[in-house]
Amino acid sequence: MRDKVIFGTAFHTPARGRLEVLRDALIVVAGDGRITEVIAQGSGDHDAARARAAEQGRLVELGAGEVLLPGLVDLHIHAPQWPQLGKALDVPLEVWLRKHTFPLEARYADVAFARTIYDDLVSGLVANGTTTAVYFATIHMEASLALAEICRARGQRAFVGKVAMDDPDQCPPFYRDENAATALDEMRRFIEAVRAIAPGGDALVHPIITPRFIPSCTDELLAALGRLAAETGCLVQTHCSESDWEKSFVEQRFGRSDAAVLAGFGLLRQHTVLAHSNFVSDDDLDLIRARGAAVAHCPLSNAYFAEAVFPLREALDRNVRVGLGTDISGGHSPSLLDGCRHALMAGRMRQGGVDAGLPRDRRGVADARITVAEAFWLATAGGGEALGLDVGKFAAGCKFDALRIDVEADGSNVRVWPDLDEPEDVFQKIVLNAGRANIRQVWVDGVCVGGTAGDAGQRASVSR
Amino acid sequence: MRDKVIFGTAFHTPARGRLEVLRDALIVVAGDGRITEVIAQGSGDHDAARARAAEQGRLVELGAGEVLLPGLVDLHIHAPQWPQLGKALDVPLEVWLRKHTFPLEARYADVAFARTIYDDLVSGLVANGTTTAVYFATIHMEASLALAEICRARGQRAFVGKVAMDDPDQCPPFYRDENAATALDEMRRFIEAVRAIAPGGDALVHPIITPRFIPSCTDELLAALGRLAAETGCLVQTHCSESDWEKSFVEQRFGRSDAAVLAGFGLLRQHTVLAHSNFVSDDDLDLIRARGAAVAHCPLSNAYFAEAVFPLREALDRNVRVGLGTDISGGHSPSLLDGCRHALMAGRMRQGGVDAGLPRDRRGVADARITVAEAFWLATAGGGEALGLDVGKFAAGCKFDALRIDVEADGSNVRVWPDLDEPEDVFQKIVLNAGRANIRQVWVDGVCVGGTAGDAGQRASVSR
Numbered sequence: 001m002r003d004k005v006i007f008g009t010a011f012h013t014p015a016r017g018r019l020e021v022l023r024d025a026l027i028v029v030a031g032d033g034r035i036t037e038v039i040a041q042g043s044g045d046h047d048a049a050r051a052r053a054a055e056q057g058r059l060v061e062l063g064a065g066e067v068l069l070p071g072l073v074d075l076h077i078h079a080p081q082w083p084q085l086g087k088a089l090d091v092p093l094e095v096w097l098r099k100h101t102f103p104l105e106a107r108y109a110d111v112a113f114a115r116t117i118y119d120d121l122v123s124g125l126v127a128n129g130t131t132t133a134v135y136f137a138t139i140h141m142e143a144s145l146a147l148a149e150i151c152r153a154r155g156q157r158a159f160v161g162k163v164a165m166d167d168p169d170q171c172p173p174f175y176r177d178e179n180a181a182t183a184l185d186e187m188r189r190f191i192e193a194v195r196a197i198a199p200g201g202d203a204l205v206h207p208i209i210t211p212r213f214i215p216s217c218t219d220e221l222l223a224a225l226g227r228l229a230a231e232t233g234c235l236v237q238t239h240c241s242e243s244d245w246e247k248s249f250v251e252q253r254f255g256r257s258d259a260a261v262l263a264g265f266g267l268l269r270q271h272t273v274l275a276h277s278n279f280v281s282d283d284d285l286d287l288i289r290a291r292g293a294a295v296a297h298c299p300l301s302n303a304y305f306a307e308a309v310f311p312l313r314e315a316l317d318r319n320v321r322v323g324l325g326t327d328i329s330g331g332h333s334p335s336l337l338d339g340c341r342h343a344l345m346a347g348r349m350r351q352g353g354v355d356a357g358l359p360r361d362r363r364g365v366a367d368a369r370i371t372v373a374e375a376f377w378l379a380t381a382g383g384g385e386a387l388g389l390d391v392g393k394f395a396a397g398c399k400f401d402a403l404r405i406d407v408e409a410d411g412s413n414v415r416v417w418p419d420l421d422e423p424e425d426v427f428q429k430i431v432l433n434a435g436r437a438n439i440r441q442v443w444v445d446g447v448c449v450g451g452t453a454g455d456a457g458q459r460a461s462v463s464r
Numbered sequence: 465m466r467d468k469v470i471f472g473t474a475f476h477t478p479a480r481g482r483l484e485v486l487r488d489a490l491i492v493v494a495g496d497g498r499i500t501e502v503i504a505q506g507s508g509d510h511d512a513a514r515a516r517a518a519e520q521g522r523l524v525e526l527g528a529g530e531v532l533l534p535g536l537v538d539l540h541i542h543a544p545q546w547p548q549l550g551k552a553l554d555v556p557l558e559v560w561l562r563k564h565t566f567p568l569e570a571r572y573a574d575v576a577f578a579r580t581i582y583d584d585l586v587s588g589l590v591a592n593g594t595t596t597a598v599y600f601a602t603i604h605m606e607a608s609l610a611l612a613e614i615c616r617a618r619g620q621r622a623f624v625g626k627v628a629m630d631d632p633d634q635c636p637p638f639y640r641d642e643n644a645a646t647a648l649d650e651m652r653r654f655i656e657a658v659r660a661i662a663p664g665g666d667a668l669v670h671p672i673i674t675p676r677f678i679p680s681c682t683d684e685l686l687a688a689l690g691r692l693a694a695e696t697g698c699l700v701q702t703h704c705s706e707s708d709w710e711k712s713f714v715e716q717r718f719g720r721s722d723a724a725v726l727a728g729f730g731l732l733r734q735h736t737v738l739a740h741s742n743f744v745s746d747d748d749l750d751l752i753r754a755r756g757a758a759v760a761h762c763p764l765s766n767a768y769f770a771e772a773v774f775p776l777r778e779a780l781d782r783n784v785r786v787g788l789g790t791d792i793s794g795g796h797s798p799s800l801l802d803g804c805r806h807a808l809m810a811g812r813m814r815q816g817g818v819d820a821g822l823p824r825d826r827r828g829v830a831d832a833r834i835t836v837a838e839a840f841w842l843a844t845a846g847g848g849e850a851l852g853l854d855v856g857k858f859a860a861g862c863k864f865d866a867l868r869i870d871v872e873a874d875g876s877n878v879r880v881w882p883d884l885d886e887p888e889d890v891f892q893k894i895v896l897n898a899g900r901a902n903i904r905q906v907w908v909d910g911v912c913v914g915g916t917a918g919d920a921g922q923r924a925s926v927s928r
Contacts, residue, residue, distance in 0.1 A: 087896075127875070303812040308817070349810070354810075354829065364771070415588065421551065428550055428551045431550075432553070435901075436901075437899075437901055
């Protein structure tokens with residue numbers, strides 16, 4: 001039953017950096033999974049609405065120590081790299097790709113293997129609070145469709161991309177599209193197949209056009225995928241200006257930056273997701289902003305593989321759309337709450353610099369730090385805006401994608417002291433220390449799809 | 465019962481950066497909590513020793529998915545700041561100290577308050593795998609003794625320091641020692657009292673002489689505490705060259721660096737623990753090394769409050785003793801496994817730099833990164849060496865301080881794929897993704913003192 005009324009305290013960041021505490025509010029969810037109303041405590045009809053919902057058996061009351069958060073939006077995940085999570089990070093990027101990552105991704109020709117891994121991945125991410133996921137799959141049609149099916153079956157909101165990579169100079173012979181024509185044909189069939197799995201503009205699972213990155217694709221394929229995006233209205237995702245090598249490669253091939261090249265091929269569109277974008281110029285940021293594209297900031301992976309930090313503050317100041325990505329498995333954590341912490345640490349280190357031998361004013365980049373509320377906005381409403389989805393906050397018209405957080409759960413590293421902590425403190429403590437032990441229920445589209453409460457919790461409260 | 469034999473696979477890093485996998489080994493623990501023997505699988509008496517231990521009811525067999533790690537050694541914790549964990553990090557250091565931290569620490573005049581907080585702290589750290597903890601308490605005698613008592617009662621190996629801070633120019637009137645003479649007298653009585661709680665050179669809990677940092681102490685007090693260290697043989701801890709402000713303050717007051725000033729007062733001794741040390745020079749490192757002192761590297765807190773990164777690689781290259789600290793609550797995580805991840809991320813960012821606008825060779829510090837095995841060594845054997853303790857590895861003569869890790873625990877973010885993962889991969893996955901949900905049992909000195917298995921687990925296996 002999706003139709004329900006939640007009573008309790010909710011934290012969200014409806015605008016960048018602005019925490020709003022909805023204390024003892026009622027959140028009214030309709031049968032289509034959308035929030036129809038948020039009724040503040042003290043407003044005229046609050047008590048009557050609560051009593052009515054209780055009478056109708058539609059009331060879900062949060063317990064002591066429980067609060068509601070918007071679900072997390074992970075903009076950048078390499079689904080096939082899930083078995084590699086947390087290993088092989090001590091090697092350089094080239095070794096990581098050639099020795100570990102490409103051979104692993106090639107295994108997804110085996111759809112049974114793919115189903116095993118992808119089911120574990122999707123349930124693991126849901127348990128960590130990821131209600132919307134943007135996935136790179138592999139070049140394989142069947143395995144990529146299996147991922148889309150698993151997302152639908154497990155109730156995770158998702159964009160799933162079959163990866164396009166056809167350039168024989170840059171892709172290994174055992175793992176690439178045969179040529180641009182087959183890659184295009186398969187991408188078209190993949191889009192149709194995903195739309196058949198999950199029909200309708202309001203579907204939970206969408207296809208996304210996914211050229212791996214410029215170096216792995218021929219001009220012919222990039223141009224064809226740009227036309228396909230215009231024709232189908234599919235979103236696009238790719239990597240952008242991630243590393244020194246990648247940036248130089250694209251400049252040598254085209255004499256322009258990644259962002260400009262993508263724009264030229266028709267791939268820089270409304271809600272195109274650009275992973276990383278560490279080496280973008282101010283002009284690139286203006287172009288990304290003008291086209292309505294978005295950046296998936298992946299601070300942990302950038303520390304390991306890019307040797308650079310995305311200029312987040314500059315992007316935010318220019319109103320570029322930005323959200324967070326775990327970049328599994330270039331990043332080793334499946335938790336986007338961890339992602340908030342990494343974004344905070346990266347921002348602090350970017351501001352403070354890394355060489356104590358330099359004077360203070362030459363060490364870092366002024367005003368690069370972000371606040372806890374900004375980090376959380378990136379992981380929720382920022383990610384939603386990046387994708388053009390009504391998620392990431394509690395407001396009428398938004399989808400009810402939410403986390404029921406229990407700060408008193410067994411195994412919690414969040415410690416709240418009622419005499420000492422204001423609601424704002426509790427919010428910060430959750431963002432900085434909550435983990436999957438604290439995530440009691442996960443709702444997507446109004447449906448309970450996971451959490452530590454499991455089936456028992458779902459039966460105990462009116463939640464499904 | 466401390467006397468036991470553990471059968472299973474153990475990971476440890478007995479030397480810096482060198483992972484050793486003890487596959488299906490037997491670890492023999494005597495009644496005094498020390499390891500007497502590590503018997504490798506395949507060695508002549510392995511099977512007989514295992515059978516004998518089983519007959520005697522002394523065998524603890526690790527289950528499928530379980531491995532043994534050395535316990536974690538946290539070199540820098542501000543115990544009274546526990547209620548502040550994960551909050552108030554968006555303010556500058558001065559505001560953090562004056563508005564939040566000093567008023568909070570002043571509350572520990574109330575020993576009942578102290579007992580409540582400290583009990584929660586110690587049990588929380590044990591649950592996160594911290595088997596040895598080095599604590600700053602507060603200026604209060606009773607509350608600081610309560611912390612020592614709680615560590616002993618809960619079985620955590622600990623160094624507990626009553627904080628000395630007497631300079632009226634730098635300490636607030638509501639939170640400082642009356643003068644150098646009273647501070648010295650109380651420190652002497654504190655040492656005696658802790659030694660009475662836990663007598664003997666092999667005791668679990670030790671006092672540690674703790675001048676807060678040079679700016680908060682008068683010359684008279686620093687000199688007196690140096691003499692007290694020589695007289696009592698107590699270890700010393702303090703902060704060293706943490707921030708631009710602090711470094712400049714000490715240079716202006718003494719015309720020398722923190723390390724040199726501490727040496728001059730007799731406080732830079734064998735196993736003195738220097739928190740942070742971000743702004744140490746090469747000469748400082750040589751001095752620290754020559755005196756046998758150690759650095760508590762606190763990468764997360766440094767990102768938030770120091771705007772600098774400790775030159776870890778340089779220190780390791782000079783064979784300075786180094787371990788890790790969470791720096792609760794300047795760092796927001798209570799987990800020293802998290803601390804490993806922060807040290808790894810800080811090392812990567814130090815190498816890669818933070819300003820993508822600079823050319824590669826001018827962005828960071830060459831070779832600053834560390835490996836996963838180095839990070840784990842810092843958190844275990846490195847910390848043990850810093851303190852002069854026989855802990856942090858599995859070897860005859862070492863104390864049995866260990867964690868029973870279950871990679872298949874409910875809520876685990878460690879995912880192991882037997883067909884794909886070598887033991888080295890499992891080790892990396894644990895260091896990068898394990899959390900308290902994975903910590904099934906925690907042993908200190910051969911005694912089970914915590915873990916998710918709780919009393920049931922303790923009863924189920926022969927472990928206490």
